[in-house]
Amino acid sequence: MYCKNWIVTWLIRELDLKNFTLGDAIKHYLQSSRYLSSMPDNALSERLVHLLNNCLRLDHESMVQLCIKEQPNMFKRIFDVFAETALRHGSVSSGQYKNPWDTTKNVMIKPSKEVAEKIKVLKGHICDESQKLLLRFSSYQFMDELINDGGLFLQSASAYKMQENISIKDDELKLTLTRYLSKSDAEDAAKILRGLSGISYMKSLEYTVTSPDYLVLCLTDAINYRMIADWNAEAAVIIHNPDEFYKRLTHTTKDLRRNKMKLECGNVRYVDPYFDSYAIKAEDLPFCKSFKFAYQSEYRFVIRNSENLSNQDRKLFLGPLTDIATLVDLR
Known part of the structure; x- marks a missing residue:
């Protein structure tokens, strides 16, 4: 060989x-x-x-x-x-x-002179890469509104299935894990299944989890310059105090979280069917994705049971974030 x-x-x-x-x-x-x-x-x-x-x-x-x-x-x-x-x-x-x-x-991944210049600008605003940070990338208009007014929009998870950008496009309400069985695993499975249902051979296992729709705000806690290229970002907001950001988001959404609505936050778990447990339940799905997105190191804020919220309700204003965040113009 x-x-x-x-x-x-x-x-x-x-x-x-x-x-x-x-x-x-x-x-x-x-x-x-x-x-x-x-x-x-x-x-x-x-x-x-x-x-x-x-x-x-x-x-x-x-x-x-x-x-x-x-x-x-x-x-x-x-x-x-x-x-x-x-x-x-x-x-x-x-x-x-x-x-x-x-x-x-x-x-x-699209390296270019334009991206290189944007990376240099962003790097100049990050003094300590070991510091706990949250970052968000988007158009300058949206990032300017975020830093000055705390303006943000809680997106429906179902909307990501319609995205054209392959770095974003995903069915957030359904996760299917397929594991093709090795010869020894297939033989072991056949012994069990033969006694249960008469099946003599199984080539693969497929496990699907689904979830009701929910609202999500996606950021990253990793300083990964690829995000600039992936999102074609015109600007970034660096949140230097994630705990304070969470407090302000909690305060702003307190009226929305009536009728059993719940605000949660945390890192996304990236699942490889050959190395991770299948013990994923529907309630876990807002914080679980395929391992193919692992490099994004996503940190999420999620509101469940939000079916009756209008687009107007989902547009939030936390107030100015200039004391806990920095706007980086990448244009």
Whole structure:
């Protein structure tokens, strides 16, 4: 088995994996019971897209970098995909992964001189990257209203399904997790199912969770310069005091949260069906998404039981945020 794929070579070099080879990746992967063995080639290719997408970011000069510290587990999973490909086809060639790589590098991440300039401006307003911050990216008009009036709009989660931007588009009310079973797992499942329903073989497990619609305000707690490119941002608001922001949002929405409406906040959990539990309930869904969005490190404010709120009710004004936040003009 051999490798003529420059992506593999590049990852090994960038990760400083001295003397590491594709053979080593295969050896480690087989110790995991070859868990991807039943996954179709197209699904395996799609998995690689999502894993690579989570491992790439833009540095302050708009150069593509690996998120080595932020996503350590993703790299092992990438090499598991390469190992499974080599076991199937005898090699990992550039042609096999040309389309996923082009999709990831050229569509989901767009380095440019314009983005580089925006990154430099934003970086100049962040003195300590270890500080607890929340960031929001959008048009200058919306960010100017947010900083000066505390103006924001609580979006219906269902609206994100209609977005054209692939960095945003998602069915927020439905999460389907598909796990293709390895040979040993399929045999174990068949033993159980044969006794219950006469089924003698099961190739995959599919688990779907749905949720009623809810209102959501999406921010990020990671200083990820990719967001500028993903959102084509004209401006950003950096919230330096997230706790105070939450207090003001709580105060402003107190009248809305009658009739069992509830304001919640927290980090989104990104779910990989091969490494995360299936114990996700409908009430968990506002804070659960597919692992393909993990690089966004989203922090959310959610209001449930909000079906009867009008668009006018969903437009909020917290008051000026200039004492706890900074507006960064990226135009």
